[in-house]
Amino acid sequence: PSEMEKWFEFWKEERMNWYKSIFTHPENLGFYEHEKLAHYAKKAFDINYEASPIGKEMEGIHWRGDWDLAGHSKFSGVDQRKLYPQYRRDFWRC
Secondary structure (H helix, E strand, C coil), X not given: CCCHHHHHHHHHHHHHHHHHHHCCCHHHEEEEECCCCCCCCCEEEEEXXXXXXXXXXXXXXXXXXXXXXXXXXXXXXXXXXXXXXXXXXXXXXX
């Protein structure tokens, strides 16, 4: 949890780098940061391609916090967390 921001930024850049590696005009790629967020989102970005024939948004990258796994735990009745004694805390399973 303390490194969530770091890993969100890492994967956001990894996704952009992948698009840059396959597009002939990577200068047309950019991030769009959502100002209005869904109730579960901490951050939300789209990767846009300005000259795309299928529209601007290529991919959405959203930091959803623990929304999904907490929901699965609640509705399935199965705790999706795992205790790591060396850290003296539990984490959501991925």
